[in-house]
Every structure is written in C-alpha cells, then in structure tokens.
Amino acid sequence: MKLRPLILLPAIFFFGCSYPLADKEAPLENSIEVNKQFRVALPENHTTGYMWQLNNNFDKKIIDYYGSVFRGNEKGVDFNFRGLKRGKTTLQFALIKYRDTASAKKFIIEIK
DSSP states (O other): OTTHHHHHHHHHHHHGGGSOBOOOOTTSEEEEOTTOEEEEEEOOOGGGTOEEEEOSOSOTTTEEEEEEEEOOTTTOEEEEEEEOSSEEEEEEEEEEETTEEEEEEEEEEEEO
16 A cells, blocks of 8 residues: 555656647637646746746636646646636746746636
8 A cells, every 4th residue: 555656656747748738829718628637738948947837817716736747848848737617717827037028828728
C-alpha cells in the first residue's frame, strides 16, 4: 500500500498531457463535458525569460485548476483543468517577464 503513491505520480506525469486540448481562442468557445479533464497548451521557451501566467479570475465553481506542466522549450507548457459543473467562464493567460506583459490569450470554456 505504501508504494501506491509512488506508482501514481509517474502515471499522472506521463498521462497528464493526454487530456483533451482546449485550443480555440476567444471569441471562439471550447466545449468540455462535466467531470472531464482538459488542458490549455501554450508555447513557452524558458531561455527567453518569458513565462505564461494564469489569471486567477475564472469561475472556480465551474472549473478546477490542477496546475501546469512544463514540457520543454519546444512543446511549451500545459495548464490542466477539470470541468466541475455546467456553466461558462473565461481563462486568461499573460506571457510575462518580470513585470512586463508581452502577450495575452483568452479561452472561453463552456462546461456542458
């Protein structure tokens, strides 16, 4: 029994990136089913010093945020979520370096 968490962590890491991708930027909408996990993938290269940051103003009653996984300079970063209940909210991201914002992206998520 004590080994179970050690087995689950690698499985979460390796299979965590296989969630369906919400890739339609606003004003288009992404449709996700209740209780389904999904991800937003954004290009990120750590050698530039810029990193994507999730704005914390989305509706947490509709979507649960599981954290992000950096997949390398060529694949970028995945932000992982799960739909909690029916509704619609917007995920906002900013590409930042120190206090400067270089870019912004919005993804409208509808949980059905």
